[in-house]
Amino acid sequence: MWGGVTVSNATLHNMDEIERLGVMIGDEVIIRRAGDVIPKIVSVVLERRDPTQVSEITFPKQCPVCGSDVERSLLNRHSQSSTESKTSFGSIYRCVGRLACQAQVKQALIHFVSRRAMDIEGLGEKNIEQLVDRDLVKTPADLFRLTVNDFLSLDGFAEVSAEKLYKAIQSSKEVSLERFIYALGIPEVGEETARLLAVSLGSLSRIRTASAHLLIFLPEIGQEVASEIEHFMQDSHNATVIDALLSQGVTPSQTGIVDKRLQGQISLADVIKSLSIKAVGQTTAKRLANHFGSIEAFIKADKSHLSQLPNLSHAAQLALVKWLADDCAVQSALALNQQLIDFEMLEGSVEVTAEADTLPLADQTWVLTGSLETMTRDEAKQKLQHLGAKVSGSVSKNTDVVVAGPGAGSKLAKAESLGLKVLDEEAFVTLLNELA
Template identity: 35%
Template sequence: MDATEARRRHRQLADELHRHSHLYHVLDRPEISDAEYDRMFRELLALEKEWPELATPDSPSRRVGAPPLASFRQVRHAEPMLSLENALDEEEFIEFDARVRRALGSDEPVTYLCEMKLDGVAVELTYQDGVLAVGSTRGDGTVGEEITDNLRTIGSVPLRLNRPCPELVDVRGEVYIELEDFRRFNRRREEEGEAAFANPRNAAAGSLRQLDPRQTAKRPLRIFCYGVGRLVGEEIASQQQLLERFRQWGLRTNVAGTRLARGADEVIACYRELLEQREQLPFEIDGMVVKVNDRALQRQLGAKSRTPRWAIAMKFPPRQATTTVEEIRVQVGRTGALTPVAVLKPVEVSGVTVSRASLHNWDEIARLDIRVGDTVVVERAGDVIPDVVKVLTDRRTGSERLVDPPDSCPACGSPVARLQDEVVPRCQGLACPARLKEAIRHFASRQAMDIDGLGERTIDQLLNKGLVASVADLYRLTRDDLLPLERMGEKSADKLLRAIDISRKRPLDRFLFALGIRHVGSHLARLLARHFPTLEALAAAAEETLLAIHEIGPRVTESLRAFFASPRNREILEQLRQLGVEPQPVEEVAADAGPLAGKIYVFTGSLEKLKRREAQQMVERLGGKAAGSVSRRTDTVVAGQDAGSKLEKALQLGIEIISEAEFLQRIEELE
């Protein structure tokens, strides 16, 4: 390759790397795998090594991450947040170790600290006199995005450090989402009609970039702290000691994922052991970070333009494979959400045979332009169902076929509706067998009809024996139906039948919640029950009547109208009426009555004796209002354990703050 060809290839690589960096760091919408990005980056570095004049100031080799979003105030890091050099195999780490020993002028084995490399979002937390002052993203390594309020919503980010602590410290950490939390979070998004995130890292990044901290607070974010920038008023000798200090100050560290290793052989042994553990971890990691443990040696080794000379990331092999799409099936969730799933020709990905991949929704199918018969690249993240990350369109033969969204439910044939602003179409049938089990479990739950004794095992048996085809059938059950069930004696059967009978007279708000109407949770169910004394009145309510109610918007209105418009739903409601299910009017406390009339309460932190909703209902029963956020109109904040930003705001505004015990005593006196 001559200089002209090298310059052309360098520019091509630089443009591609800039584009993919923007997609990954700013838009949270990567188009290629980490392994492919690393391959291009290494090719660019090789070109710059052979032709140094190509390493211009705007080269990707001179940057870390991507520029901050214009939506956020910019924060300049006192010390750059550098990236890490990558070792893609064990030989490359051995070369790194040799460079370290040469730079130190020693043949003695170096002691390293090995840490899990979490696949999350790097942040910096600046504490002044022990108090969190500023939180920011890494950004381009020099300038980041100021996201202090969002970081304050994360329970594992302390607002104050335990003393004694440094006068000033810039703590570096990784914000992430655990796999089980990610699965629940994505299911909830899909049920709400929103697009699912492709992986936990994208979900974490999107959560931190919310302009409204209240939205960030709803996300299951966690943090592990692993490093420092500035450190004033504290002398720390090693990386291991730094993590010990973090724990003393109240910062969260990954103790279980950290190991000391003396020399390259021990490091490689740690790497192999961690690689074997990878699939059992509750969070995503994509490698192991190896750091010279002695901080004095770290300073001696120094840094290059974008990476420290004393640390390296030993990357894991990519969890990707190429296969073909044999079919696209539709799965039906509890709320009727129809989710497309790709059925794949079985392929091994990271030691596991994969035969399905999530497609999330039809907008994602359109974005990928995926068809039955396509050759695709699938990527596996932990034990989360794999994703299709790329369609290899150049391998198409012309026999591939598109799959359109269904007009009717594949499980029950009911109409399918896609409500306004939702990306997920939904089955409108209340008795759809694919969603029946979860619908019955929700119907019988404590906040709904509270049918004690109707657990998951019993529900499974009722469905398998054909005794229940809708929630109405629960009220047709007899002693003779129940006694043949496993672990169902006479006492248990009688107890369950009594609980079913008692549930016939539940308040209307609990009955509405039990029906599982989209967007109607327990709070809105109570609000609707206060405005409409009977189910018939609510079903007949005009659109403008519903929209006139505070907190009832177009999405809830559309969902209610779609539910009551379904002939099958109306049939089941009529069956419930004939079987003696008579929801009772909700007793409402007049706005000017009750000892807490006009008072606004906010609950924050973990309550020991009460569930949050139970506490809110106590306030409402006495004429007060339970709000979700603190404002100047708030009268009282009830603070439980690990209270966060709401407590801080209450202190700033001078609002009354009481404990859970004080709240219970007050309620007892008022009642």
Template identity: 35%
Template sequence: MFTFEEISRYHADLYEQRDDLDFEIDGIVIKVDDYRLREELGMRERSPRWAMAWKFPPREEITVVEDIVVSVGRTGVLTPLALLQPVDVGGVTVSRATLHNEDEVRRKDIRPKDRVRVARAGDVIPEVVERVEEPGRKRSAPFVMPENCPACGAKVVKEGAYTICPAGLSCPAQLVGRICHYASRNALNIEGLGRETAKQLVERGMVRNVADLYSLTVEDLLTLEGFARKSAGALYDAIQATKKPRLDRFLYALGIPLVGERTARLLARRYGNLAALRQATEEDLMQTPEIGPEIARSVVAFFREKENREVLAALEKNGVEVQPQRDNAVGLPLQGKTFVFTGSLQRFRREEAKERVEALGGRIASSVSKKTDYVVAGADPGGKLDDARRLGVQVINEEEFERMIGRSP
């Protein structure tokens, strides 16, 4: 047990040492070390109630805004970005920072050539905190949001604080964003399909929607800048390897508004296959835990839209078969089993291990309790291993875990 003063002193000491450490830290985490209390406190949606972060103030530096440009994301939202004179913020060179939206730019009154304070907190995109007063300097004209989308020229619309390009997939910037999202690690994980490649595919008219990815040949990919026989072959293989996606990942990859990874998983569990989900009504969707009216409306609207239906049909035509998913299915090999990982896993990514366990009916917990069935110990296991021994929980190594989940090497 520590008193608040002790914790506070530790926080202050560590903050002073932070620049001397070999790694980047953004604060401390305070955890309840009494396991009974932990169980009593339980979990919030994504995080335990028995642990809380106490962050350090973000790192800040002063630099100059060279220009303000507007970028268009996959959902069509226009975001003003400050292009900065590169500056080192806590060991990372920052050359662009988000200004969020038009109101924010106006509120902070940021204009090109202004001196500004820039902050970076953890992995998030750096942001412009405020303008630094420079008495006597003549400033440029205030920033105004363009009336037309910088990528496709469509007239933009305002929705609350947001400015949106309504052109959907006919806007190349949105299409590039969608392709990148579809290929991203937690979606279908197509290695080698990054922003630059997606941009080229769209600019050359080779891909008009995500379904077109599957008709690309090695020869097509060879025409792209920066591709040789080997890399083109690898990208082709990577794309073809995603033809049997799991339902939850596929749903996330589609980029349905308001459907993040967690929601995609909940929907996949409830409906089990794409056809059932596509037929669901708003009322029915809302019977799913954690799904409220806004998400339900968004899902129904997505599957009703003509363009999306066409893309889904084209995906099917190009050989994409979304795999049905079963949940609560009795008889799954790891049904009701709880796993905790500790140490670094050499043979799996954690995300992969988690998916595998869940697909087999088990679940992953973040801390060891009497209810834990197995602790999987990787290299350099932490205190969880001691917890397991103390509570008499079975400890297995990665090899044993691999056999248990039946993964072929």
């Protein structure tokens, strides 16, 4: 009893916390309760521990449902600079059984169909349990193969409800990219991260192929989340499921373009800084980028070259020499650079498409009258439009230029009376050539 409340559960968070506290089964502990949150174990009362009455907390080595191994999550799995950061363990334990593990398949399906994900109404937990237990569904893609008869074979379905569920599943195929990504159930990827991925990269294929190194350039995506996304997408089971979903006709809507705020925004200095080379921070990365100008030149730098660089600390120099000798790190940096180019995120990699208001004849209204010898009226019109001009059929005080060929009549007269600029064909063609 505490403040009128009997505390029966307290959180231990994860294995790291258990190790930090050194808590054992049978221990007496101090707990803290703040507001409505789950009470927390603060410390173990060691003086009251009876060694004969306590036992160590161990995590299962095998999944209690499918018997597959239980594996501890890894951090920095694909660390860019293998010379500097090493693989460390995360705090999450997972059954490696994935699709072979019915417990995981059920949870994945429950999440997949949920309201904020694929939003398939009428497919509750009980139905999913039945579908999985009867081997009708092994992956989310299997849902789209189910027929009205399959539903009729389950408990509690009649013609109308089976028909309705079938339709709900089929109509969920048109889905936004962010919902689709969220529905996949990538660890650490909630709705907000799914939205950021969809908006930032604009296409499923980019999200599927993006390396963790590239992903950390996206807003609010840290190392751990980036690793989880890459790991999930590179997993062959997951890739198979995504391919199957697509071939079942699931079509996530995509803009196809990388967010404008990311286009051409990553500089060489950003890339070098992201390589986590010891003693190479923002300032040094900038100096190196300015000096070498390209990743290709940078990776060819040798010791003597680096020693000639002014303002480069000895520590940075040593770390760079070590890094440059690590072929794996260098290849990984080249791959990152290439992907940033492919995604048009690297500075200078974006093809500048002329916007309407930057075209030479933007905001001008032109009128064509009379006949032209070197091109048809339509061709002339098209050329003008490509240069940003509006082409009008009648002359007014809002007209900027009139092109008058032989046979021009009242339009030319009106243009002259309004004092507008008039070009003959020769002057018009000369101008087109200048602007082309």
